[in-house]
Structures are given as C-alpha cells and as structure tokens.
Amino acid sequence: MNVNRDFRELAEFFQSIRYLHLVPQLVREPDRYLIRAVDPFGSDFLEQVARTTERTRDARLRKIGEALKVAVPQLLELQFFRDEVKGTPHLRGRYEHWRPQGAWQTEEQFSDGTLRLLGLLWSVLDGTGPLLLEEPELSLHPDVVRYLPQLFAAMQRRTGRQVVCSSHAADLLRDEGIGLDEVLLLRPSAEGTRVEAATDVAQAKALVEGGVPLPDAVLPQTRPPRAQQLTLFGD
Numbered sequence: 001m002n003v004n005r006d007f008r009e010l011a012e013f014f015q016s017i018r019y020l021h022l023v024p025q026l027v028r029e030p031d032r033y034l035i036r037a038v039d040p041f042g043s044d045f046l047e048q049v050a051r052t053t054e055r056t057r058d059a060r061l062r063k064i065g066e067a068l069k070v071a072v073p074q075l076l077e078l079q080f081f082r083d084e085v086k087g088t089p090h091l092r093g094r095y096e097h098w099r100p101q102g103a104w105q106t107e108e109q110f111s112d113g114t115l116r117l118l119g120l121l122w123s124v125l126d127g128t129g130p131l132l133l134e135e136p137e138l139s140l141h142p143d144v145v146r147y148l149p150q151l152f153a154a155m156q157r158r159t160g161r162q163v164v165c166s167s168h169a170a171d172l173l174r175d176e177g178i179g180l181d182e183v184l185l186l187r188p189s190a191e192g193t194r195v196e197a198a199t200d201v202a203q204a205k206a207l208v209e210g211g212v213p214l215p216d217a218v219l220p221q222t223r224p225p226r227a228q229q230l231t232l233f234g235d
Contacts, residue, residue, distance in 0.1 A: 142171040
C-alpha cells in the first residue's frame with residue numbers, strides 16, 4: 001500500500017471505469033455461457049443486481065421501472081426475485097393485460113430493447129466513475145434514443161459521473177444540448193484509428209455554425225469512402 005501511494009489516486013480512477021454492452025441473450029440464458037465476474041456483456045448481470053443491498057436494489061428498480069414505463073407503456077411494475085428451486089436471481093415485470101391483475105413476464109420474455117434499456121439505466125445508477133457505452137441505441141425506438149443524452153446529462157449533474165458513448169446513430173446526436181465540442185470523430189487510417197475533435201474539423205464547424213443539425217454535419221465525416229460499392233455484392 002505504501003509503494004503505490006504516489007499514484008494510488010490514478011489507479012483508483014482507472015478501477016472506477018465501467019464498460020457496458022449488454023447482450024440480451026446472455027441475460028436470458030446465462031447457463032449456456034461461461035459466466036464472468038462483472039461481465040460488461042451481461043452474463044452475470046442478474047447476479048450483480050442480486051449482490052446489491054436490498055434497499056438500494058429496490059430503490060433502483062423502482063426508479064428504473066418508472067423510466068421503463070415511458071418506453072414500454074404496458075409495463076406496470078418491475079420486481080426482483082429468486083426462484084424457489086435453485087435460488088437463481090430473476091427480474092419480472094407486470095404488464096397491462098386483459099386480466100385485471102395483469103400478466104407477469106420474467107427477463108426470459110423481455111424484448112431486446114427492454115433488456116438493453118434496463119441494463120443501461122442500471123449501469124447509470126451503479127457507480128460514480130466514468131461509464132463507457134457502446135452503441136446504447138441498439139434495439140431502442142428512435143424517439144427513445146434521442147432523449148438518452150438528456151438522461152445522461154441529468155445523471156451527470158446529480159453525480160458528476162462522466163458518460164462516453166460510441167455510436168453511428170444520428171438520433172443520439174439530435175439533442176440540441178449537445179455541443180460540437182462534445183463530439184469526437186473516429187476515422188480509420190493506415191496507421192490506426194485517428195481521433196479528432198469535431199471543433200477541429202473546419203467543414204463540420206462551418207456547417208453547424210450555419211444552422212445544419214449536428215448529426216448531418218459530423219456523421220458524413222466518418223463515412224467509408226466507398227460505401228456505395230456494397231451494392232455490387234453478389235455481382
């Protein structure tokens with residue numbers, strides 16, 4: 001402990017970073033895959049939920065349930081439970097149904113979009129270090145995707161947590177609160193991928209200053225130069 005005292009703060013910072021790219025199939029069928037501890041792809045996601053203290057877990061699930069109702073209007077409530085035979089952790093949701101009591105579904109019946117959004121919301125609440133997200137828009141409706149930046153911004157104001165996303169989605173950039181200085185462009189080159197601040201790309205900067213929407217200004221800058229040749233496949 002004394003040896004790393006001078007750089008312990010840096011080590012703790014790196015340890016606080018989380019990466020998430022939840023794969024719904026791993027959440028639904030964990031028994032079919034090798035389960036890793038704190039797996040960013042979700043093979044132990046339900047175990048992570050189970051390991052959280054009951055009070056914190058229930059509070060998070062209530063908050064997540066309220067948010068999920070926006071994207072999944074039929075969802076009435078979200079609960080954690082363990083099955084009586086194996087003690088395996090599960091999530092279940094009660095959906096509005098023709099029966100008065102509604103219909104219960106476990107994570108095995110949840111849609112990909114529901115599971116991805118659930119995992120995304122849980123990760124935002126779980127931890128304080130930087131959160132790295134890869135294509136958080138996958139499986140989500142465009143009108144849900146376009147409000148994700150505001151969700152991240154609200155959490156950042158509350159906790160100070162930084163969120164870094166990689167994405168090809170124009171809808172994720174349509175929030176008018178996103179500044180050109182918050183966007184980094186990743187461009188493949190012969191020497192590897194080059195990262196450029198969008199503010200340093202003269203054409204993108206001029207277009208945004210001229211009133212062009214942010215995604216229309218920056219996404220063409222990362223377009224593969226010969227993308228149209230995909231139409232020749234099979235000829």
